Amino acid sequence: MEMLIGVKIKSIRELKNYTQEYTAYRLGITQAGYSKIEKGTTALSLEKLQQLAVIFELSVENIINFEIQRYFSEEKHSKKYDTVKGQNNFHLIAKLYEDKIMLLEKLLGKTDQELKYYKEKCSTL
Template identity: 70%
Template sequence: MLIGDKIKSIRELKNYTQEYIADQLGITQAGYSKIEKGKTSLSLEKLQQLALILELPLENIIHFESQRYFNQDSSIAKGPAVNSDKNFELVIRLYEDKIELLEKLLGKTDQELQFYKENLAKH
């Protein structure tokens, strides 16, 4: 698995858009897309920035291999893998981060709905 594929998988697990990551890196979405596709070289500095944005240690990004745990058809764990406990913990952490993000978004949506309800009640 190429580093761009790993970054893309982690980004998707965290429910981040390419636009969000690109903005955090100070580049265009198209430029970021080239990183994920392996069309642009990724410097160590950019990789470290990505690790901060994705809130993961750099080594977890480098060693991330989702296909060791989930096959594309049924999401069932595959056979034994090197460092499987470490990778499994990473996958769990990514899903927990995604759940936390979704809960925050739901809370924000609830606040906005309450705001609109209150404003409609005044009119």
């Protein structure tokens, strides 16, 4: 059974130990409004999903494809499986850092463009 996006967002928020209040504050909405996103009673815009990706330090794709079973399993696993699982988590964490670096590089590029624009504007005054 595929998880709904609101359930995925709630699971990620809880894994990050973020409260609904904190997450809502970061999104610029009320806690009640945020709660409706998690419950799926209000539509989630792409803009809010992108903001959540920044808050959770994940890519939008990772939020959409999130599966709680990947992180927690009720079955007992062998040590061999745990090693493989640990390697998968390492790759996931590495991917998360790569996503964060890409986002920061994009933001830095935009900041550089704005700085150049204002320097040019000031030099013509």
